[in-house]
Amino acid sequence: MSAFSPHPTPLKLPLTQLKRGDRAMVASSSLSDEDKATLRAMGLDESCQFTVCRAGSGGPCIIQIDAMRLGLSPDLARRIMTRPCDCADANHCASATPDAIPGAHL
């Protein structure tokens, strides 16, 4: 069971349109099965929350899942649709989930 208590909104946005400090979950993607499997193995799947550390408008995007940071090319990030979550502290990407436990999103 997830330790997070997200309150997803119905809005879906491409990952590239999220701002720094935004928290979101993966809603869907138009990636190939192989790419999806790679991202899932790296820790980015439909059930996990992540924080945007570097917004990907026009450039690479950096997200943080627990203690891990992933860099995504704009082309890849554009094809990932996200569902933004409520966030208590959007000022600092690394402090957005003060009570999260690594790996508990699985």
Place this chain on the structure above:
Amino acid sequence: MTAPTQPLNTTTAFAPTRIAMVGNPNVGKTSLFNRLCGVRAKTANFPGSTVDARIGTSRIDGAEMEFVDLPGVYALDLELPESKLCRDCLAGRLEGCLPDALLVVIDATNLARGLRLYRSIASAGRPLAVALTMTDLARARGLSVDSQRLSVALGVPCVVANGRAGTGIEPLAAAIRNACEASPQHLAASLSSEWIDATVVASVGGPNSLGAESDRLTDRLDAAFTHPILGGIVFLLTMALLFFAIYRLAEVPMTAIEDACAWLGAFVASVLPEGALRGLIVDGVIGGVSGTLVFLPQICLLFFLLALLEDTGYLARAAFVMDRIMCRFGLPGQAFVPLLSSHACALPGIMSTRLIPDRADRLTTILVAPFMSCSARVGVYVLLVTILFPNSGLLAGLAFAACYALGAIAALLTAALCRRTILRGKSRPMVLELPPYRLPDVRSALLTTFDRAKLFLRSAGTVILSICIVLWWLSAYPMAETPAAAVALEVRAVEVEASGQSDEAVAEIETLRHDAEVLTMRAQQEHSFAGRIGRALQPAFAPLGLDDRLTIAVLTSFLAREVFRSTMTVLVGQGDSDDDNKVADDLAQATRADGSKLFDPATSAGLLVFYVLALQCLPTLAVTAREAGGWKWAALQFGWMSGVAYALAFITREAVLWMGIS
């Protein structure tokens, strides 16, 4: 459910117990391997695989153990070369690499992901031990991971270890030994996602504070290093320093190697009687060893500095900065480092393409890397640019810069063409785990460098040495008789020597002997197999304006480009000299049989373009074959670069002639 017990090493009774190390990338697996094995390790390639593993030995409690450091993987079932290699190793499909037991390395800051990989590995049913790494980083984040509870939950030994600091190595070794001796009790089939969740929650404690100071620092550094402008500046400065180090710092050991080989050659020449054996040993073997070892300093420096940079966590960010530029030409961001390194020498550049995970990306980078102007080309550029623009430093400088630009443009356009033709297909999407920023592990970097140097000498080095000996033989045989003119000069020198020892006489003797030597070498060049091949192929190079002598010089410079200068000075000049302007003047005065200038502007410009683009470096072909996985890639690289060089040299010459420049 208990997995079936596997017998230990069924191959031979006295073979060491083999432990395969598996884990996610960036979990400190290689640091542990280096701690366990030290210098007793080597890189192992497996047929059909583009990734390699390192194999090393260690003595634990008196027992010899062999460790296999498999490449980091996120999952075993992915269609990626590293996942396939791990699958094949665990299934015993790699010849001589069936593991008796497995050491799973798990990052304490990313326990869930490590446990998912553990789940798929445990299903192999082999004895297991777990090394829990990065606990220092976990502590910095306010996390504490209970290795005892994790060990109980997994049913296998679980030891906290840190390869960088060298802590926990002995308990880990004992755990590995115990795991090999005990029946595996791990609960592979029961590791469901819910179980992983529960295990993480049960094993991780402490005041969790994701948002520690280290994260804020990481945020700031990431913001700077991945910024479109600032990140680019930092990257260029870093690469400039790297390039400077490879280009300049390697000069001292390179000169030392050349001097040492020259001294050894002179010593052997003074001991052995003149003849074929002396020629073979001095010019063939010692010359070949010198031609091989001289690359080592650049290779070692590049790999050492890259290992340090990679360890700091910066290189992953740099790849991101460059990706937005490189992707337009079908290359990944990681390709920038090999391409830049190739400006010093294509050999370490090509070897450093191992940083690139995708095979097509990597092959493309290998194929285009030799287009970048390496240091060996500089001598030829200086010579031809000086002949072309003897009185204009500005134009000479511009032409020199244009050579570098032409090479880079040719590389990028060729890369784009490759990705649309022979290496078509979707490359791996640019998604990288950005490891935490840390101080580099110098010990690990040194071991990696040592390993790469050994690999170079063992594989490419032996080929390069063989090539050097064959090329020496082609240029030394059949031996020409000393020309009558040279004999006459020697006789005259002896007469002058007998007549007196005045300063004028000494200078005249020196000139006479130098001229005699040049005539003898010229006769040998023309009479040798290389000379005969040059004359036979001259019609093919005639459209570029090359006569017999230029064709011989171009062909002999396939050994290394710098040979062009020495060959030309022997064939048409007055012998080699350290003075670039004197050599250029000599060559500029050289004439053809019809009295016209040999180095007319059209021919010189065409030749310059040819040298920018042609792959005249057999050692590079040897390394390409080694790194790309076959001589067909080396043949393709050679064919394409030679074709492009020939075509553009021809066009350049015709354009200069059409403009009426003479």
